[in-house]
Amino acid sequence: MTMRLAPPKGMADVLPAEMALREWAQAVILNTYTDYGFTRIGTPAIEDAENLAGSEGGDNLNLIYQILKRGDKLAEAVGSGAQLWDLGLRYDLTLPLARFYAANREALPSPFKCVQIDRAYRAERPQKGRMRELTQCDIDILGDDSINAEAELIAVTAEALGGLGFTGFTARINDRRALRGTLLKFGFEEGQIASACVSFDKFDKIGAGGVADELSARNMPESAVAAFRAFMDAGDFSIGRVRALIGENAELDAVSGLIGELNAIGGGAWSAEYDLSLVRGQGYYTGMVFEMAYPGYGGSIAGGGRYDGMIGKFTGTPTPAVGFSIGFERIIDILREQNARPAQSKPKLAMLHEPGAPFREIFAEIQPLRGAYAVTAMPKPEKMGKLYKKLEREGYAFVRLPGEPVKPV
Amino acid sequence: MTMRLAPPKGMADVLPAEMALREWAQAVILNTYTDYGFTRIGTPAIEDAENLAGSEGGDNLNLIYQILKRGDKLAEAVGSGAQLWDLGLRYDLTLPLARFYAANREALPSPFKCVQIDRAYRAERPQKGRMRELTQCDIDILGDDSINAEAELIAVTAEALGGLGFTGFTARINDRRALRGTLLKFGFEEGQIASACVSFDKFDKIGAGGVADELSARNMPESAVAAFRAFMDAGDFSIGRVRALIGENAELDAVSGLIGELNAIGGGAWSAEYDLSLVRGQGYYTGMVFEMAYPGYGGSIAGGGRYDGMIGKFTGTPTPAVGFSIGFERIIDILREQNARPAQSKPKLAMLHEPGAPFREIFAEIQPLRGAYAVTAMPKPEKMGKLYKKLEREGYAFVRLPGEPVKPV
Numbered sequence: 001m002t003m004r005l006a007p008p009k010g011m012a013d014v015l016p017a018e019m020a021l022r023e024w025a026q027a028v029i030l031n032t033y034t035d036y037g038f039t040r041i042g043t044p045a046i047e048d049a050e051n052l053a054g055s056e057g058g059d060n061l062n063l064i065y066q067i068l069k070r071g072d073k074l075a076e077a078v079g080s081g082a083q084l085w086d087l088g089l090r091y092d093l094t095l096p097l098a099r100f101y102a103a104n105r106e107a108l109p110s111p112f113k114c115v116q117i118d119r120a121y122r123a124e125r126p127q128k129g130r131m132r133e134l135t136q137c138d139i140d141i142l143g144d145d146s147i148n149a150e151a152e153l154i155a156v157t158a159e160a161l162g163g164l165g166f167t168g169f170t171a172r173i174n175d176r177r178a179l180r181g182t183l184l185k186f187g188f189e190e191g192q193i194a195s196a197c198v199s200f201d202k203f204d205k206i207g208a209g210g211v212a213d214e215l216s217a218r219n220m221p222e223s224a225v226a227a228f229r230a231f232m233d234a235g236d237f238s239i240g241r242v243r244a245l246i247g248e249n250a251e252l253d254a255v256s257g258l259i260g261e262l263n264a265i266g267g268g269a270w271s272a273e274y275d276l277s278l279v280r281g282q283g284y285y286t287g288m289v290f291e292m293a294y295p296g297y298g299g300s301i302a303g304g305g306r307y308d309g310m311i312g313k314f315t316g317t318p319t320p321a322v323g324f325s326i327g328f329e330r331i332i333d334i335l336r337e338q339n340a341r342p343a344q345s346k347p348k349l350a351m352l353h354e355p356g357a358p359f360r361e362i363f364a365e366i367q368p369l370r371g372a373y374a375v376t377a378m379p380k381p382e383k384m385g386k387l388y389k390k391l392e393r394e395g396y397a398f399v400r401l402p403g404e405p406v407k408p409v
Numbered sequence: 410m411t412m413r414l415a416p417p418k419g420m421a422d423v424l425p426a427e428m429a430l431r432e433w434a435q436a437v438i439l440n441t442y443t444d445y446g447f448t449r450i451g452t453p454a455i456e457d458a459e460n461l462a463g464s465e466g467g468d469n470l471n472l473i474y475q476i477l478k479r480g481d482k483l484a485e486a487v488g489s490g491a492q493l494w495d496l497g498l499r500y501d502l503t504l505p506l507a508r509f510y511a512a513n514r515e516a517l518p519s520p521f522k523c524v525q526i527d528r529a530y531r532a533e534r535p536q537k538g539r540m541r542e543l544t545q546c547d548i549d550i551l552g553d554d555s556i557n558a559e560a561e562l563i564a565v566t567a568e569a570l571g572g573l574g575f576t577g578f579t580a581r582i583n584d585r586r587a588l589r590g591t592l593l594k595f596g597f598e599e600g601q602i603a604s605a606c607v608s609f610d611k612f613d614k615i616g617a618g619g620v621a622d623e624l625s626a627r628n629m630p631e632s633a634v635a636a637f638r639a640f641m642d643a644g645d646f647s648i649g650r651v652r653a654l655i656g657e658n659a660e661l662d663a664v665s666g667l668i669g670e671l672n673a674i675g676g677g678a679w680s681a682e683y684d685l686s687l688v689r690g691q692g693y694y695t696g697m698v699f700e701m702a703y704p705g706y707g708g709s710i711a712g713g714g715r716y717d718g719m720i721g722k723f724t725g726t727p728t729p730a731v732g733f734s735i736g737f738e739r740i741i742d743i744l745r746e747q748n749a750r751p752a753q754s755k756p757k758l759a760m761l762h763e764p765g766a767p768f769r770e771i772f773a774e775i776q777p778l779r780g781a782y783a784v785t786a787m788p789k790p791e792k793m794g795k796l797y798k799k800l801e802r803e804g805y806a807f808v809r810l811p812g813e814p815v816k817p818v
Contacts, residue, residue: 003723004457005512008496013509014451015516016523023449036775037757037785040432042423044542045454045528046474048413065455066477068494070532084493085477087417100422103414107424109803113785114425119454123479133453151768152786264769314412348446359560360673366445376446376522377561394518 010124010132022135022332024342025164026117029137029326032160036152038115038139043096045089045119052088054313055095056283058198063122065089089121093138094284094307094323101142101321102314111143117328129299129330138304140323142311147254150288150306153324154258154272155265157292157302162269164331165340166294169301171262171272173290175255176305179276181246186231187224194283196220196228201279208232232277239274255288284310290324297334302326347397349373350409352380354402369406373398419533419541431544431741433751434573435526438546438735441569445561447524447548452505454498454528461497463722464504465692467607472531474498498530502547503693503716503732510551510730511723520552526737538708538739547713549732551720556663559697559715562733563667563681564674566701566711571678573740574749575703578710580671580681582699584664585714588685590655595640596633603692605629605637610688617641641686648683664697693719699733706743711735756806758782759818761789763811778815782807 007013014022030040052064066085069077077084090096093116101112116138123132139156141149154171161169179200180193188196199214206214212229216222231245239256243249255274262272280289280303289305304324311319349369353362356379366375380402381387391399391409400406416422423431439449461473475494478486486493499505502525510521525547532541548565550558563580570578588609589602597605608623615623621638625631643650648665652658664683671681689698689712696715703710713733720728758778762771765788775784789811790796800808800818809815 003460003463003508003511005508005723007453007508007512008455008457011453011455013453013513015513016448016450019449019451022451034783035755035779037783039425040428041425042428042431044416044420044422046417046420046530046542048417051412054412065496067498068475068477087474089476099412099414099416102412103416104422104424109799111787121455133455146788148768148771148786148788152772155768155772258768261768265772314414346443359557359564359667359670362557363561363564363674370444374443374446377557378520379555379557390518 008132010126012131012133018332018336020342020345021335021340022328025328025331025335026135026137028163029160029328030115030117032163033115033137033139033156036113036156038113038156040115040117041097041100042118043090043093043100043116045121046087047090047096047099049083049086049088051095051099052090055310057091057095058281058283060091060122060282063124064091065121065123091122092120092282093118093136093325094140094282094310097138097140097142097323098307098310098321099314101319102311105315105319108142111141111149113139113141115139129297129327129333131329135328137326137328138323140321142321143319144322145308145320147258147288149320149322150290151258151261153304153322154262154290157324157326158262158266158270160326161292161301161331164335165338166301166331166334167269168295169270170293170295171270171290172275172278172293172300173255173259173272173288174275174278175251175288176285177251177287178242178246178249178255179279181249182231182242182276183224183228185245186227187221188228189221192218192220197279198281200277201281203232203277203279237274237276239276242274242276251287258288280305282307288322294334297330299330300327301330301334346372346374348395349375349398349400349406350391350396351375351377351400352402353377355379369400373406417541419535421540421542427741427745429751429754430744430749431737434737434740434744435544435546437572438569438737439524439526441572442524442546442548442565445522445565447522447565449524449526450506450509451527452499452502452509452525454530455496456499456505456508458492458495458497460504460508461499465719466500466504467690467692469500469531469691472533473500474530474532500531501529501691502527502545502734503549503691503719506547506549506551506732507716507719507730508723510728511720514724514728520550520558522548522550524548538706538736538742540738544737546735546737547732549730551730552728553731554717554729556667556697558729558731559699560667560670562713562731563671563699566733566735567671567675567679569735570701570710570740573744574747575710575740575743576678577704578679579702580679580699581684581687581702581709582664582668582681582697583684583687584660584697585694586660586696587651587655587658587664588688590658591640591651591685592633592637594654595636596630597637598630601627601629606688607690609686610690612641612686612688646683646685648685651683651685660696667697689714691716697731703743706739708739709736710739710743755781755783757804758784758807758809758815759800759805760784760786760809761811762786764788766811778809782815 067087199211215225259272284307285305286308287306291300292302294301306322369375476496608620624634668681693716694714695717698714700709701711715731778784
């Protein structure tokens with residue numbers, strides 16, 4: 001039996017130094033969120049296959065880790081050619097939250113403001129800041145249809161990012177309904193909008209020509225494709241341009257007002273702007289969508305939007321819902337590149353004892369020290385020569401030899 | 410498409426009150442461990458199928474959630490009748506740690522003392538305190554073959570449990586080698602020891618007769634089964650009885666010394682005792698095994714032992730290793746039954762604003778309050794009558810009406 005040393009593809013071991021960075025960053029984010037009245041909840045990493053299939057997750061549905069049926073169910077499925085899996089790992093925290101809220105809504109306040117910090121799984125091509133096992137930090141407001149909910153999610157997420165030392169980032173904001181109105185204006189038909197959005201979402205990567213080619217290949221109206229292509233080539237995705245195209249519009253007014261509020265709050269440390277080319281891949285969004293873009297970092301560091309339809313799929317009653325998710329792996333990636341160091345926790349102390357000392361004595365000696373230090377007990381080596389080099393290499397700041405006081409390494 | 414409200418079988422949603430309890434308990438455990446020089450690390454929840462299969466996990470190997478192969482690999486496997494899965498969810502944190510240490514040992518101190526708090530998965534029959542998705546809190550010492558490693562793991566775990574308010578628990582300790590010696594003495598053959606241990610592990614549930622029946626059914630020597638049955642019927646699993654059977658023995662002396670040290674440290678708040686009937690199910694244990702038994706709670710609340718062979722399966726070089734794992738779900742179960750409440754975090758404040766107030770003003774008003782409170786902004790309702798009932802029900806301790814000072818609800 002050969003054992004494999006490496007973690008599975010796209011997944012990572014976390015060594016002590018990075019773990020300290022992750023714990024610090026998670027605490028900064030969590031404390032910011034709880035200060036604003038968001039309550040932490042938890043959901044399983046596994047969901048029923050039917051729920052995942054019905055979640056309108058866009059491309060993510062192709063990336064689900066599927067868990068094999070067991071026992072008789074598996075034998076039946078293999079025999080009959082039926083689906084081999086009945087559970088899957090979640091690809092984000094939004095579907096589990098919608099199920100959670102639907103199942104527990106009688107016991108929850110309204111509106112319900114919650115935070116989740118947890119893992120999700122996507123079997124995608126691994127790349128910088130994009131892992132197959134990933135942590136997300138989500139805040140959501142359920143049961144509030146006012147635009148203050150969007151404003152709060154974005155302002156509080158900005159504050160969490162600020163607490164991590166991030167600055168100069170931009171909240172890019174769009175509204176799915178304005179995007180739809182624009183595409184209809186170009187001559188696409190209602191039934192083609194979702195498909196056109198999927199292509200437009202790749203605009204950053206494949207350009208105007210790439211998007212137009214995809215649409216033509218799907219037999220969309222030539223005149224619509226041409227008008228859309230000219231619009232993309234012009235590269236003006238501002239709210240003014242969209243207003244000129246589709247006229248005055250309540251959604252655009254709302255986005256415009258939101259952007260004003262957020263820029264006042266950002267005060268120059270970060271900013272908010274309209275961007276019609278912001279699509280967001282998931283099919284479940286129904287209103288505003290938004291991202292945080294960080295200068296010099298391709299791709300967003302946070303993403304979210306309004307998904308007023310998802311809870312209703314569980315309960316039959318539509319419930320307003322909006323969420324914002326920090327891509328924790330990307331944040332950690334940037335913090336690592338910046339050599340960020342978490343605030344110092346207790347310094348490490350190596351407490352040496354005579355070899356063979358009774359453990360009760362060693363343990364008693366640790367007690368008065370462990371308030372101020374993280375104390376590691378170890379036997380005094382026969383040769384002391386290499387000890388200090390080893391202690392320094394292993395990050396010990398202090399040492400205590402038997403019968404002597406604590407001193408710096 | 411029907412969406413299912415309940416989490417998958419044996420898994421649970423965690424509501425805000427329980428989440429607060431879990432976060433508190435986890436912090437108590439983690440802080441205790443880091444005070445004693447244990448460093449936190451992380452590993453993926455997914456492992457390669459080969460590693461899981463080769464991990465000597467005993468019965469747990471039958472409980473693995475198996476992840477379906479993807480794309481061409483799946484098609485090939487279905488076509489050829491080969492194994493359908495190439496990844497699986499881990500059933501504990503020990504195999505991932507052994508792989509982690511083997512892969513990263515050049516970068517780690519020696520001995521390496523680490524803590525993991527993370528999830529594992531077992532597709533077993535759910536019951537009280539036994540979930541299919543479960544959190545474990547593990548400490549391990551790698552690279553130390555002295556008995557001080559066992560002593561430290563047990564003493565520090567006892568201190569973590571004490572920090573959670575647990576008292577009166579017992580560390581039950583055995584040594585696999587003493588158990589083997591005893592079984593050989595009864596007349597079992599070397600090749601039957603592992604199988605006899607699997608049955609003896611069920612002694613608590615199926616009794617002496619049940620164990621004997623299983624052994625007979627496996628055609629073990631009748632005289633050995635009879636001698637073992639008489640021993641079980643007598644019910645004396647003390648170290649004195651074992652010494653009388655197999656004679657003086659270095660392992661028993663070591664266990665006896667360890668128990669003395671631990672009882673001195675426990676000082677009556679908790680205790681340690683020898684118990685030959687303690688087996689522990691995993692096949693990977695090579696020396697001492699131990700559990701924490703809590704009065705009135707069937708089954709253990711923590712379990713561990715020495716597994717000197719596992720890292721060598723990855724590296725080819727045997728490395729001493731010993732670990733102790735708190736069953737976090739059982740701990741939470743007991744704390745819930747005891748109505749334990751975590752230390753108070755920031756009190757909840759409802760900050761009411763005039764409906765339609767600009768968000769920047771609402772946000773500015775939150776700032777000076779959020780040092781002392783967890784602040785939830787909400788519009789002032791049209792009818793104030795039901796407000797206070799709602800705030801009380803939702804756990805708000807304070808309220809601030811527009812233009813008024815903060816006051817208790």
